[in-house]
Amino acid sequence: MSRRRLARAGYNAAAVLVLVVTLFPIYWMVATGFKRGVDILSFEPRWLPIPGTLENYRAAISKPHFLEDVRNSLVVVVVTVLVSLALAFLAALAAARFRFRGQALLIVMLIVVQMVPLEALIIPIYLMLDHAGQTDRLAGIVVTYLTFVLPFSIWTLRGFIVNIPEELEEAAMVDGCTRAGAFRRILFPLVAPGLVATAVFSFILVWNDYLIAFVLLRSPEKQTLGIWLASFTTNHGTEWGAVMAGSTLFAIPAVVFFLLVQRRVVSGLTAGAVKG
Amino acid sequence: MRTVGTRPPSSRRRAAAPPSRPPAPRRPGSRARRLRPLVPYALLAPALLVLAAILGFPLYRLVSLSFQQYGLKELFAGRGTFIGLRNYGDILGDSFFWTVVARTVVFAAVCVGLTMVLGTLVALLLRNLARPMRVLVTAGLVAAWAMPTLTAISIWQWLFDFEFGVVNWLLTRLGVAGYEQHNWFDQPLQGFTVIVIVVVWAALPFVAITLHAGLTQVPAELEEAARVDGAGAWQVFRHITFPVLKPIFLILATLSTIWDFKVFTQVWVMLNQRPSRDYFLLGIWSYSESFGVTRYGKGAAIAVIMVLLLLGLTFFYVRQMLRAVGP
Numbered sequence: 001m002s003r004r005r006l007a008r009a010g011y012n013a014a015a016v017l018v019l020v021v022t023l024f025p026i027y028w029m030v031a032t033g034f035k036r037g038v039d040i041l042s043f044e045p046r047w048l049p050i051p052g053t054l055e056n057y058r059a060a061i062s063k064p065h066f067l068e069d070v071r072n073s074l075v076v077v078v079v080t081v082l083v084s085l086a087l088a089f090l091a092a093l094a095a096a097r098f099r100f101r102g103q104a105l106l107i108v109m110l111i112v113v114q115m116v117p118l119e120a121l122i123i124p125i126y127l128m129l130d131h132a133g134q135t136d137r138l139a140g141i142v143v144t145y146l147t148f149v150l151p152f153s154i155w156t157l158r159g160f161i162v163n164i165p166e167e168l169e170e171a172a173m174v175d176g177c178t179r180a181g182a183f184r185r186i187l188f189p190l191v192a193p194g195l196v197a198t199a200v201f202s203f204i205l206v207w208n209d210y211l212i213a214f215v216l217l218r219s220p221e222k223q224t225l226g227i228w229l230a231s232f233t234t235n236h237g238t239e240w241g242a243v244m245a246g247s248t249l250f251a252i253p254a255v256v257f258f259l260l261v262q263r264r265v266v267s268g269l270t271a272g273a274v275k276g
Numbered sequence: 277m278r279t280v281g282t283r284p285p286s287s288r289r290r291a292a293a294p295p296s297r298p299p300a301p302r303r304p305g306s307r308a309r310r311l312r313p314l315v316p317y318a319l320l321a322p323a324l325l326v327l328a329a330i331l332g333f334p335l336y337r338l339v340s341l342s343f344q345q346y347g348l349k350e351l352f353a354g355r356g357t358f359i360g361l362r363n364y365g366d367i368l369g370d371s372f373f374w375t376v377v378a379r380t381v382v383f384a385a386v387c388v389g390l391t392m393v394l395g396t397l398v399a400l401l402l403r404n405l406a407r408p409m410r411v412l413v414t415a416g417l418v419a420a421w422a423m424p425t426l427t428a429i430s431i432w433q434w435l436f437d438f439e440f441g442v443v444n445w446l447l448t449r450l451g452v453a454g455y456e457q458h459n460w461f462d463q464p465l466q467g468f469t470v471i472v473i474v475v476v477w478a479a480l481p482f483v484a485i486t487l488h489a490g491l492t493q494v495p496a497e498l499e500e501a502a503r504v505d506g507a508g509a510w511q512v513f514r515h516i517t518f519p520v521l522k523p524i525f526l527i528l529a530t531l532s533t534i535w536d537f538k539v540f541t542q543v544w545v546m547l548n549q550r551p552s553r554d555y556f557l558l559g560i561w562s563y564s565e566s567f568g569v570t571r572y573g574k575g576a577a578i579a580v581i582m583v584l585l586l587l588g589l590t591f592f593y594v595r596q597m598l599r600a601v602g603p
Contacts, residue, residue, distance in 0.1 A: 007404075014401050015409050018417075019412060019413055022416035022420040022481070023416045025420075025431045026419055026420065026423065028435065029427070029431045041440055043440065043445070090319040090320070091319060091324070094316035095320075098316035100316040113331060115583075115590055119562070120338060123338065123341065123576050124333075124341060127341070127346075127351070128334065130351070146330055147334070150326065208425050208426075210425065210545065211540055211544075215567065230545050232430070246430075247427040247430045250426060250427055259418070259422065262418055
């Protein structure tokens with residue numbers, strides 16, 4: 001009995017350690033964002049942001065081009081996600097619901113393509129866009145994001161569609177629905193959550209990018225929020241308050257969207273893995 | 277198991293193979309029906325066209341660039357000069373290349389190893405916690421997981437700041453000498469330690485939570501039986517738990533390999549966009565050859581080598597995936 005209690009205490013101690021390691025860095029970011037300059041630059045850490053200030057947030061959003069960068073990020077993310085979702089949905093439908101020649105090849109291609117690091121493709125993409133006069137333009141960067149968001153979206157959506165029983169549509173068709181009608185009334189409502197999840201995944205992928213925006217967007221008024229955030233860190237050790245406030249702001253959309261779909265990531269992966 | 281196909285894969289475009297399920301109420305021989313086999317291609321066409329243009333062509337260009345002399349002059353002229361395998365010869369003959377490859381492989385191996393081992397430990401821990409504590413720890417993991425890469429980087433930069441960073445303060449407080457005003461990035465080994473921490477911190481939640489979900493598929497009776505038969509904790513894990521989790525392990529390890537092998541942003545931004553050559557990994561080197569010193573041909577050759585190494589490393593994963601989705 002006492003041995004079991006000892007084990008429990010050990011597990012709980014380990015759990016506290018994990019909690020500290022995962023949460024303290026995040027807490028420290030948020031707390032620093034609300035601290036006064038003197039409390040940030042203190043050799044003895046001030047654990048609580050009291051008295052707090054919004055000065056750091058003011059400094060962060062009054063960086064030049066902040067609002068333009070927000071707008072650019074929104075435009076890029078929304079356009080990329082919508083375009084890839086529309087194209088991917090049609091392709092995923094074909095890959096999941098039809099048999100056709102070249103299907104195996106398509107699936108091989110979708111897997112292999114995701115192995116190619118975009119870090120490697122950025123050179124030819126840059127040269128192509130440069131040749132077409134599309135660097136430093138949002139259209140160029142949207143197209144570039146599609147190179148990795150599109151295969152990923154097709155793959156994810158295919159997984160969602162495969163998991164919807166074919167029999168539901170067949171039953172509708174037996175009852176006199178056309179194939180298109182069965183699709184619209186049966187499949188589409190069922191796959192809608194999958195569409196939302198895929199859109200959110202794509203959003204996170206794009207939001208997390210740094211390299212592509214860094215290479216392709218040169219002028220400050222055309223840049224995205226990732227570049228805005230990374231530009232803080234060049235003056236090492238000077239404006240930690242603003243950096244932390246900016247980092248917090250940058251994390252909020254990602255965290256909100258991430259929480260919406262987090263469960264699906266895990267269930268999808270384990271289900272697929274065990275089937276394999 | 278899919279009963280999807282209305283016709284066998286071998287059927288040709290207009291072949292009127294009889295459908296294997298009750299036909300939709302439609303006039304036989306109608307045009308729509310004859311066009312049916314074309315539907316998947318029509319659905320695929322837009323995505324494939326876009327992919328060919330934005331992915332296929334750059335891939336081809338990457339390979340062709342790697343056989344070319346392509347610098348500033350060629351950039352303005354808009355075309356490179358074919359020089360055969362000279363870029364590859366230069367790279368493979370350069371001892372720096374082997375340093376960078378070794379560094380990249382060791383870096384990725386350390387990151388993947390730590391992520392997998394710690395992730396497994398946390399997953400096993402989660403299973404042994406009472407519900408409230410488990411929910412709490414899971415929430416912490418999810419929070420760390422949700423942090424965008426750039427946010428994670430600046431958080432850890434701040435924690436490891438030489439003057440006001442909490443880590444130096446803590447180490448000094450614990451009595452470790454020499455960490456007052458200590459700059460972690462002076463020495464590459466220490467700098468890489470910080471970078472590994474950033475990578476593992478961000479990757480661990482995904483592995484831990486996924487493995488924890490996978491653990492629910494391990495039959496408890498089996499583990500209990502092994503324990504009754506006198507198996508120790510390690511033996512139970514090694515012979516019962518691990519075999520069940522193996523497919524998930526394989527996928528997680530491969531995904532981590534892919535991610536950690538091509539790490540760019542963490543190094544680049546951590547070192548304020550000016551990493552010294554001591555910090556070059558393959559991705560950084562390729563970038564700096566191309567965009568730093570405008571030798572796009574050589575940069576492309578490095579990138580090709582990187583892709584080949586990565587494909588080699590993940591070969592087994594691809595094979596596994598293909599088996600899983602195969603016909």
